[in-house]
Amino acid sequence: MRAFRTLLALAAVLTTTGLVASPARAADGDVAWTVRTASNSFGADRSSFSYAVNPGGKVDDTMVVANHGKTALDLAVYAADGYTTKTGQLDLLTTDKKSKAIGVWLRAGSERVTIQPGKSVDVPFTVAVPANATPGDYVGGVVTSLTQPDQEQGINVERRLGIRVKLRVGGDLTPQLAIENLKVSYAGSGNPFAKGDATVTYTIHNTGNALESAKQAVSLSGPFGWLRATSGEVPAAPELMPGESWTVTVPVHGVAPALRLSATATLTPLITDASGSTTPLDTIAATTHGWAVPWTLLLFVVVLIAVVIAIVVLTRRGRAQRKAREDARVEKAVEQAIRMKSASTS
Template identity: 70%
Template sequence: MQPSVTRWKTLVRATALSLLAVVAAAGVGTGPARAADGNVAWTVRTASNGYGEARSSYSYNVNPGGAVEDAMVVANRGPAPLTLAVYAADGFTTDAGQLDLLTRDKKSVAVGAWVRAGAGSVVIQPGKTAQVPFTINVPANATPGDHVGGILTTLTQADQTEGINVDRRLGIRITLRVGGELKPNLAIENLHVTYDGSSNPFGKGDATVAYTIHNTGNAALSGKQAVSVSGPFGVLRARAGDIAAPPQLLPGESWDVTVPVRGVAPAVRLAATATVTPLLTDASGSTTSLKPIEATAHGWALPWTVVLALVVLIAVVVGAYLYRRRSRARRRSREDARVRDAVAQALGGREPKTS
């Protein structure tokens, strides 16, 4: 029984951590945000100061070696005093395309390592608010470009029934652009195309184009996408419909894309072209379109009926060739036997001598 109980507790723990990740993602970059569970509820928002009022997140331009001072406001909406831990963490893009922040057990190397809260925890009375100051000290050797993270409040609660601790997190996004040469760049990688034809040898089928968008620059980027498929020399071109934009990718991150293209003619040899126009957002929130990037890959497009007919034709040709070879061999064997019999009769039934 003990191994079964252990596996069950492991499953419960994994489920709890998954729920925690959902709570964390929902609380990052929203302001004011709210976390509530029974008698425990609190909100976080940006402080009003020289950087602005009612900001949804923190955004700064800082040179290497520079520093920023700001604050977060935490409000206790519950009926009992609330003690929350405060920490910062680096951000990353989840498989669902949402920003999340590293948990406390994961090591941060950028924003999460540069932010220092005024206190590691805060105690807030019911119905009251507390301002949590923090400082961002950017190292002199910091890499120019965009760095994303967040500052979080967290509450650890023991689940007596399951025997585990569950962390509930609520935080605000921090976007930091470190001064220096900005090199925004996206790359299209691993582009390939597959074709699924119809039973009609002259009918059109569907193609699937797949590729990876890789942020190889130092700026956070999204992008507009376009995909087309054509036959040799660009004829019989078919274009994909509207394609959802990828999430904003942080430097070094990748995003897998799969695009269906309808009404593709079986042009024997297909060329699939993917075009991505990078979108760069500045600190004010305005977006700039950069020079598009493009990649092309090739694939085969033969309707399966034609392929089947070709296979049958090849089989018939090969079979006929082998049949003719066997027929010639049998005729040659019979002729050799007839000649031996004729020679034997001419020699009076004696076997011919061989040298």
Template identity: 65%
Template structure:
């Protein structure tokens, strides 16, 4: 099995005043084979792989279970495939999940607080002759106060070369992932946060429209977790239920990380009130690669699905009915006022009696 190698490229540009400006362009390909990382001129190439020892042979990456205060010693093998001697820097860094759902490692100018701080190579650099390999030993020292749970990072080799044509320095990195589980109580847990549902209906009030469900999957536990997702939308009392198709699984999230999810659901009837339910089943992977499904997490949110054309027709109809009622009421009031005036005039005429006759 080939090692899980991550390739990165970092470029650094200098101004006329020789002030360094770091331009970080990440090129990550987690889980690819240990192919060579080529420099700009194509004459420099090297590979990295895990060392064969008591932890195993041909490992795809480094994986350890260590109690707080414990230590592990291991090694990385670096091979020079180019025609000239190579001087490579070696360092460790914390890992994180990118917006594209891939594992990346912090650059050397960023401070690591976990694996990047706990993994110490025996040397900060290594010199390798053409066609030769060199073993780079390293030690993982877990602090006594380390919080139990999963940590992911990596150990990297880097080569910086000047690009005269562009006036920049190109920093190429090639590394291997390290997954560490610190002993203690494991509390795997995913949460669904900020669940919302919106509805967009057609002009035809009797046609179906589309609902959009958005939420955030948040790893609130201390174990790295992936998950399976399902989303449904229904009307009042669970009627007219529609299930979203092919909801993509979130990437494996490290403790504390979150992932934004947007799910379109088609063919939703304008049922006035909608209930959107998101279900996430956490998946926990152990050191052997076996995956266990944990208790599903489910959250429901409500939103409106109004057939606006029908609502507009009803509003107009109600306005017409109210106008007709008010018109009839005003006519009745005016007719009653006229009748009251006629009666009042008749009474006054009767009280005055007949007018005297003049001879």
């Protein structure tokens, strides 16, 4: 069996930021097609599909697929759950991985569509939310897929083109972000009194049931809040799905060697409603501590301690030797006195 390599052409419609209303497009030689949302009661020129549905409810909509190539296209149509990649973009599970939400709840009217050159077809689909669905936000996509052999590499290449589907299941919405695994490290210079660089790392964990991004800020200070330093502007965290985590690494330059550092990470969670309006939530913060000792100063301290210990040891040894000599002299003098007394009495 030939191996598969998947190319996912999600274009702007599946990115979590910078959405545009233009259709997503896949093109390669004589093969080219686009997908877009249909104009209907949900609106026109939508950049993605977005719904609010109560448990047990359903919604019907349509995706339009157009063939801009020179040959007929036979495309598979399916849905898949989404996830946030390490680069902060939205991606969809491949067919070998099991979806649990939108990838299961969304069903297209047909699993395959054939489109003639220069033509387009409507692909209706239904999103049916189970009655026991947990309230909150879900993200996935409805996908068109073309699998073609790559003779040179001996593999099958699956090209996917899809549109994001965002679903908010009715019920209590509990947005919540947590700062976890907060750490700070320091790297000084050869000059023990010069400023160095610190690195702050932490994990943003979406522990709620809503899609959330966040504004970020990082600050450092020495004992009693002295020698304060800030990281400058930190890029906003990507929109995280419920349960997802995002690791953040923030460099902070010009940090004084304050011996003991306090590092504080601050988040302002952002939540987007169905209309696309973004609302900031209450700020959260976490603080940790770390050492900020230049290695040259540390070496000097170690050498100084070694010298002090050597002086103490040598001093004690000298005292012991002097005491031993004094004890020997006294003992000898006593012996001589005893011998002289014995000689005089005899």
